[in-house]
Amino acid sequence: MTDGRSRAFYFLAAFFAAYVLFLYGPMIAIFVLSFQGPDGGLTFPMNGVSLTWFAKLWEGQGIVDIGAAFWRSARLGLVVMALTVAISVSAGLAFRRRFPGSAFLFYVAIASLIVPSIVTSLGIGLEFRLIDDTIKHLADTFGWAYTQRHYTTAMGLFTSGLGAHLTWTLPFGLLIMFAVFNRFDPRYEEAARDLGATPWQTFRFVVLPIILPSVVGIGLFGFTLSWDEIARSSQAIGSVNTLPLDLQGLTTTVTTPDIYALGTVTSAVSFLVIGLTLTTIRSLARRRTRHGDDSGSGLV
Template identity: 75%
Template sequence: MREGRPAIFYWLALFFAAYVLFLYGPMIAIFVLSFQGPEGGLTFPLNGLSLHWFSDLIAGGGIVDIGGAFRRSLVLGLTVMLATIVISVLAGLAYRKKFFGQTILFYVAVASLIVPSIVTSLGIALEFRFLDDAVKAYGPAWLSEGYTTAMGLFTSGLGAHLTWTLPFGLLIMFAIFNRFDKRLEEAARDLGATPWQTFRHVVGPIILPSLIGIGLFGFTLSWDEIARSSQAIGELNTLPLELKALTTTVTTPEIYALGTLTTGVSFLVITLSLGLFTWLRARRMRHGSNAGSGLV
């Protein structure tokens, strides 16, 4: 006879449902409220159903330049993604061999994970202020004349974001190379492959799914970063900073429309990454089966 489930199962199921509602409920509420009509407010119930606030957002002309902030965040996120992938791969390859100071360098690289984000941002801003003062006081005339600051989107801002994304990329690559079968590289070298050919045709295809994951981490962490950007981004804000500023000035569902668009971009990047990962896995399995059938 079929036995019924114990009571603890239903209590745990209820707890899990409450957890999911607590985790995703606010996001769903913002999605729904962003589709209100022109007379809609910031709370339920809905007042009409339209794309009015999205059209207002795209048209611009509001308190902040949403289009400019969106482009800045997108370009910065893509730059952080590429830099995180390249530096993580190079560091992973370097750590496959022993070298002097590697332990200290590792702890320095991952220390930013435990340092409060606002402290990191303040430290980077302070460093660039020292640099600005040094250039103005001791720099050559052609440089100091009209000089304002070195802080900007792709200087202090890029560095602040990399302090957040690089530790994740490094830890992933270290885990990948720790269990990498070196015999594959040795076989390639025995067949006459150069180091670059070995990486391109052997190592690269194997670690490619992991690189997609690192890129996903890099972009999404940069895309919605606020604390590390707050003091180190320069005079032009990113989209998350503009969104934070709007929370104190905008009293219409336009802010919900902005939140929906930014979240949609994150979901789009995640979907594309998962799709690419699935395609790579299917391609690898297909090639493996073709090679196996060729041996029969």
Template identity: 70%
Template sequence: MEERRGLGFWLLALFFALFVLFLYGPTLTILVLSFQGVDGGLTFPLQGVSTHWYQTLWKGVGVVDIWAAFRRSVKLGLVVMLLTTLISLSAGYAFRRRFPGQGLLFHLTIASLIVPSIVVSLGIALEFRLIDDAVKAYAEAHSVGWLADYATAMGLFTSGLGAHLTWTLPFGLLIMFAVFNRFPAQLEEAARDLGASPWQVFRHVVLPLIAPSLVGVALFGFTLSWDEIARSSQAIGDLNTLPLELQGLTTTVTTPEIYALGTLTTGVSVLVIGLSFAAIALWRRLRLRSAA
């Protein structure tokens, strides 16, 4: 016979429902308000339903080139995703064997999760300013002509990339450490006994087993970079990413255009997550088909 659920179950269920509403309520609210009518404002009730604000967004919001910022964020996110995946995989593979300074390197890497993001951003900005001052001083002292127009080394793929990697790499490393701690070393030993080279062991044994985890690392890399504001605020250079432009628009745009833009950025994150799950499912299907 089925046991009747007591009061405690329903209280916990209610608490969980409220928690989910707290998490996703703001996102759903922005989604709904982005479809305000032409005369709609930033609050409820809706003044009609239309895609007017998405059409306005497509034309551009004020003096800000939203689509240029969008492209910059996508490019930076893809580079961060690639580097995070490669470095995390390499580090996870290297940490399987002990080496001098292993513990110190691990704690230094994870420490960037503890340091406040704005402090990391300011530190990177200060570092690049010191580099700029040194380059300019060298150019003046030695009359280096080709450095006459030098402005700064800060930029999207220098200081900005470094700032984002201080956020994404610790997550990638922790995932790979957990994966390799549970990895069955007997499979590698069996492959080596059968005459496989180290590269063949990695390609045909290790990589297929950890591929879903690598997709997760890539997902972390892109989505964390895509949404990052604090670490980008001081270290990104002259060109803003989309989250920084979105933050700036919150003080100047007083129409539901801002909601349409917020829905678009959230939709990109959801799309990346969906593609990641699809990639994992496709990988598993191909493995089962090849095994059969």
């Protein structure tokens, strides 16, 4: 107990510190440089401190409308989050019982995790181009004048873009729900049914409160994975860009700290969502513990 630390301890501590610096150093540098003064550049040392570049960010940078891209990504992320939660919970309930083809369906559902993202994006883009060609061919064949004049493409934010993002978020949501229901005690449901609860009441008042922290976590995965996605959006988003795609495009043209301010804003949104999610999960855990104590004291 009185011996000092071994050399291995200091070596591992230094290695861990270097790892943390390598992991978070670039992000911290971007955060700091985004607060450059009006005459600041893209490197250190800083030339003053101000919020100038955040103000310029919302004024627009060339032909890129950052405000519109921000809200497009936010809307898409919320829709992806809602669908990921709904489909994952439904699939988790369905897979509690074996059915013909369940194993095959499971592997198909998570296969997109091992397929390169850019390949998935190219495949979705090609699929929608085939749909466009088919619709235009039918319009020419049957003389659909309105379609011939106005139809351009089925690709868009909430068609091909939504599908591309779901190929990334759904496997994570499914794996989480499978793990949750694999540990779920069915005796809670049996007790509810014995007391006369309907299947919907059993799910709403028994199952959902127990799995709710995991459901909130799935929502976090759904939004943040969609919010930051680039590769799967690149070939499947249509005529508009999400915020990460605009951010990627600006990296080749911006020569001022606007780009750092944009990176800080997008990171702040991610941290805000993570913070709200963790707060919600902790509140649910405290509420469950409090209710458990109340019910225990009532039994006594």
